[in-house]
Amino acid sequence: MARPYDAIIIGGGHNGLICAATLARAGRRVLVLERRHVLGGAAVSEEVFEGFTFSVCSYVVSLLRPWIIRDLDLARHGLRILPLDCSFSPLPDGRSLARWGDPERTRREIAAFSPADAEVYGEYGRTMMQMGRIVKPLIDAPAPRPTSLNPARLVEILGHARRLQALPRSLRTRFLQMMTMSAADFLDLWFESDVLKAPMSVSGIIGTYQGVRSPGTAYVLLHHYMGEIDGAFRAWGLAQGGTGAVSLAIAAAARAAGCEIRTEAPVERVLVRGGTARGVVLAGGEELYARTVVSGVDPRLTFLGLVGAEHLPAELCERMRHFKLRGSSGKVNLALDHLPEFTSRPGIGPHMHGDVAIAPSIEYLERAFDDAKYGEPSRRPYINVVIPSLSDPSVAPPGKHVMSCFVQYAPYHVNGGAETWPERRAAFGDTVLETLEEYMPGLTSAVLHRQVLTPWDLEQEFGLSEGNIFHGELSLDQLAFLRPAPGWAHYQTPVAGLWMCASGTHPGGGLMGAPGALAARAMLAEGSL
Amino acid sequence: MPVESPFHPRTAPLCESYRWKEWAGRHAVCSFGTTVDPEYLALRHACGLIDVSPLFKYEVKGPDAAALLSWIWTRDVTRLAVGAVAYGCWCDEDGKVIDDGTVARLGPERYRMTAAEPSLRWLSRQARGFDATLRDESESVAALALQGPTSRGVLRELCGSEAADLEFFRGTRARAGGLELDVTRTGYTGDLGFELWVDATDAVELWDAAVAAGADHGLAPVGLDALDITRLEAGFLLAGVDYIGARDAIIPSQTSTPFELGLGWAVHLERGPFVGRDALRREARGRSRGRSRQALVGLVADWEAIEELHERHSLPPSLPTRAWRESVPVYAAGRQVGRATSGTWSPTLKQNLALATVEAGRSAVGTRLELETTVAYERHTVPATVVERPFFDPPRKKASSGAAAEEGA
Numbered sequence A: 001m002a003r004p005y006d007a008i009i010i011g012g013g014h015n016g017l018i019c020a021a022t023l024a025r026a027g028r029r030v031l032v033l034e035r036r037h038v039l040g041g042a043a044v045s046e047e048v049f050e051g052f053t054f055s056v057c058s059y060v061v062s063l064l065r066p067w068i069i070r071d072l073d074l075a076r077h078g079l080r081i082l083p084l085d086c087s088f089s090p091l092p093d094g095r096s097l098a099r100w101g102d103p104e105r106t107r108r109e110i111a112a113f114s115p116a117d118a119e120v121y122g123e124y125g126r127t128m129m130q131m132g133r134i135v136k137p138l139i140d141a142p143a144p145r146p147t148s149l150n151p152a153r154l155v156e157i158l159g160h161a162r163r164l165q166a167l168p169r170s171l172r173t174r175f176l177q178m179m180t181m182s183a184a185d186f187l188d189l190w191f192e193s194d195v196l197k198a199p200m201s202v203s204g205i206i207g208t209y210q211g212v213r214s215p216g217t218a219y220v221l222l223h224h225y226m227g228e229i230d231g232a233f234r235a236w237g238l239a240q241g242g243t244g245a246v247s248l249a250i251a252a253a254a255r256a257a258g259c260e261i262r263t264e265a266p267v268e269r270v271l272v273r274g275g276t277a278r279g280v281v282l283a284g285g286e287e288l289y290a291r292t293v294v295s296g297v298d299p300r301l302t303f304l305g306l307v308g309a310e311h312l313p314a315e316l317c318e319r320m321r322h323f324k325l326r327g328s329s330g331k332v333n334l335a336l337d338h339l340p341e342f343t344s345r346p347g348i349g350p351h352m353h354g355d356v357a358i359a360p361s362i363e364y365l366e367r368a369f370d371d372a373k374y375g376e377p378s379r380r381p382y383i384n385v386v387i388p389s390l391s392d393p394s395v396a397p398p399g400k401h402v403m404s405c406f407v408q409y410a411p412y413h414v415n416g417g418a419e420t421w422p423e424r425r426a427a428f429g430d431t432v433l434e435t436l437e438e439y440m441p442g443l444t445s446a447v448l449h450r451q452v453l454t455p456w457d458l459e460q461e462f463g464l465s466e467g468n469i470f471h472g473e474l475s476l477d478q479l480a481f482l483r484p485a486p487g488w489a490h491y492q493t494p495v496a497g498l499w500m501c502a503s504g505t506h507p508g509g510g511l512m513g514a515p516g517a518l519a520a521r522a523m524l525a526e527g528s529l
Numbered sequence B: 001m002p003v004e005s006p007f008h009p010r011t012a013p014l015c016e017s018y019r020w021k022e023w024a025g026r027h028a029v030c031s032f033g034t035t036v037d038p039e040y041l042a043l044r045h046a047c048g049l050i051d052v053s054p055l056f057k058y059e060v061k062g063p064d065a066a067a068l069l070s071w072i073w074t075r076d077v078t079r080l081a082v083g084a085v086a087y088g089c090w091c092d093e094d095g096k097v098i099d100d101g102t103v104a105r106l107g108p109e110r111y112r113m114t115a116a117e118p119s120l121r122w123l124s125r126q127a128r129g130f131d132a133t134l135r136d137e138s139e140s141v142a143a144l145a146l147q148g149p150t151s152r153g154v155l156r157e158l159c160g161s162e163a164a165d166l167e168f169f170r171g172t173r174a175r176a177g178g179l180e181l182d183v184t185r186t187g188y189t190g191d192l193g194f195e196l197w198v199d200a201t202d203a204v205e206l207w208d209a210a211v212a213a214g215a216d217h218g219l220a221p222v223g224l225d226a227l228d229i230t231r232l233e234a235g236f237l238l239a240g241v242d243y244i245g246a247r248d249a250i251i252p253s254q255t256s257t258p259f260e261l262g263l264g265w266a267v268h269l270e271r272g273p274f275v276g277r278d279a280l281r282r283e284a285r286g287r288s289r290g291r292s293r294q295a296l297v298g299l300v301a302d303w304e305a306i307e308e309l310h311e312r313h314s315l316p317p318s319l320p321t322r323a324w325r326e327s328v329p330v331y332a333a334g335r336q337v338g339r340a341t342s343g344t345w346s347p348t349l350k351q352n353l354a355l356a357t358v359e360a361g362r363s364a365v366g367t368r369l370e371l372e373t374t375v376a377y378e379r380h381t382v383p384a385t386v387v388e389r390p391f392f393d394p395p396r397k398k399a400s401s402g403a404a405a406e407e408g409a
Ligand SMILES: Cc1cc2nc3c(=O)[nH]c(=O)nc-3n(C[C@H](O)[C@H](O)[C@H](O)COP(=O)(O)OP(=O)(O)OC[C@H]3O[C@@H](n4cnc5c(N)ncnc54)[C@H](O)[C@@H]3O)c2cc1C
Pocket: A010, A011, A012, A013, A014, A015, A016, A033, A034, A035, A036, A039, A040, A041, A042, A043, A056, A057, A058, A059, A060, A061, A062, A063, A265, A266, A267, A268, A296, A297, A298, A330, A331, A406, A458, A461, A462, A463, A464, A468, A469, A470, A471, A501, A502, A503, A504, A509, A510, A511, A512
């Protein structure tokens, strides 16, 4: 029998790879097993059509923790992030709003819709930044343990409480509002113009099966604001070569530290003997042994799929069945012969270099959710577009373009059942193009190829249960010490020697890397590895 | 008052930011837009077009041209093949650097030398007795830098394959439509890139042709702010900022030798006489016995420490969006051992970089120093480490045309 590994990581998503790299750099013998032929999971680049490289799933890098970039020396391993300078919202009536890195320019743009909003916009940004400072240490450290009597932990929690206490009264109020309100209501406290509020509100609903008027979505605004408050790194950007370049840089760092990585190596189950994880069994029957097994897939797949209910407390299995995954988004990637213009702002200008939000009003977004609530894809969905080839010519042939469209809502539990999605795929792609065509005439005829991913495809191809892009919604009941389950929010599981390291753990989903790094640190600190 | 560069009719209407500065008596754009990022990104991920006409340019011609340049330069220019370019510096009699630049051999007896400072009078005085003629081309020749990973594709459309396939530090005569120009594979960004040298009267036409050729390659006009960030990432010195030319120094301690600037590799001592040779030989001997005064190094500041300093003031860390060049004291164990002369946040490396001149004993790679910094009106220091230069050195910079590294790294 081959010498067991110190750690086997199931899944070569960016979190699995970060966990592996961190363990390998600490001198551990590590093996990563990835089911697909490429690394990266949802953070992947693939040349889907000749000459066109798509960021197949995840498309903007905003949350990737800067300390991970430095710790793993990712710049040396090839990571290049191209900041996005603009958020553009075209309107069907020919008007448009662009928000820029340049505050004066943004102020003027907003003032065209509401002088009052233009004035308060900067203040909103500062307030979010201040509140982000309270939350930031939470996402850069393991979740607090509210039930622990360990004095060290209490001090930690007090530390967070003190940060909150140290805020001026008005900010404390804001913070509590934000923890409970809907994204739309929270923005109503600040702004009057729908044209501004709509694109701002969407970060409250990304990846959730909720609408911008659903309570609890305001907090998620802040979660997504973290990338921007880390303005020091202007980390809101595109990875050169597509999002997969992030994963490849991490993989290069892992390999440089001696980590072994195997692709096309699907894990069928975790080997559990006597309540302890001993290794894994691959789809072909091959058994691999390790002192520690780390799951880089989502919690439901981990527990109910790879471990099995027979090894787990019933309570946890129950929680996993109810864990809110309910995917609500899809992705359409286009290879374009040329780039059409927006009617509302002609010319191929800098407004196209950032992200483009099809979110003309709060009502539009709420209606999009209404369709989804009753099991249909939105007739007019929210679409977030980026055109990476404008700032990174390496992803398309000269003169041609790549357009990435994130689409919400596309409910996993569609009428007729999730397995009917393949029959609906073409229509879903058409809806996206028809919607965009209203803002960018001529788009459909410029399309050379298209790749349409429904939530069903995200589950089948990328192993995301119910197609949830974050391995579980980022709602308050599924965050911090509740992620993925109360009592199991510190990367450990009821199975000895089995750990979790991906987006379903604290601090959550997105191309952030914190779960992978914090999990690795926890394992090293615990000492069994 | 500065005058206009030959590209002014094109650059002026594009300069939305109205941010200009003077460069060698010319109006030069700092950044076309109000933010520098897009221009920096064009240089590192696509292609930037920069007006570098204000460089001083001298044509040296005649049977003794190579001998004259070898007499002035620290490098033996007689070894330079036709079509080759070299980077180097020149010194005064005491072996102190006056200026740095490039020499391109454009023909058997024809060279072009660039300089940061006006040098005609000094050159003419050195030229006595040589069968060579000097011509100041600073105004008659306009220059454009075409820099970045897609610059080769642009140049191929603009001038064809011979120019596009040039090796690193080579040059050729080329045509762009009806225009004649010189193309060299050189630049100040430390990346794949070219410089185009053209008659000032043809400047506008060349600009238009380059912009048209660049349309499908992400070409963008770029100003000096973005150039400054890239030159720091590349670890290149700037005369008048990172060192003071011997003719501008007011006191001797302001001057530097090529060795002190890390340009020892560009000093050819084992040859006939040249300006400063004896002093440089003495210095080289002294250095081999461990005697040297100071050294120019690359520094990387500890980000964690910067973050922590801000945290102490309850501030989020903030970063300059442009390079800086106000010199800042550098300490070791609380004692000042040198100065950082310019620096930048590197958007590519995610590091705070600086060039610094420090005591020679403190210049080894890995040495820990402290850099002065101000946070919330208070003076502090942050730890910094001496690292190898260039800070950023993509393989495509030197790679041959067709090499896999071209679009990557
Ligand atoms: C369409 C889409 C768009 C998104 N857009 C953004 C965005 O713009 N910005 C952002 O920050 N985030 C975005 N996200 C979210 C983000 O991409 C994810 O949260 C993140 O990439 C998840 O990383 P992970 O490492 O935790 O897990 P994953 O990336 O899901 O990695 C899990 C890995 O495990 C592998 N695997 C599964 N089962 C097995 C098995 N049995 N054996 C072996 N391997 C297995 C999978 O193939 C996969 O590689 C998006 C996600 C999607 C789907």
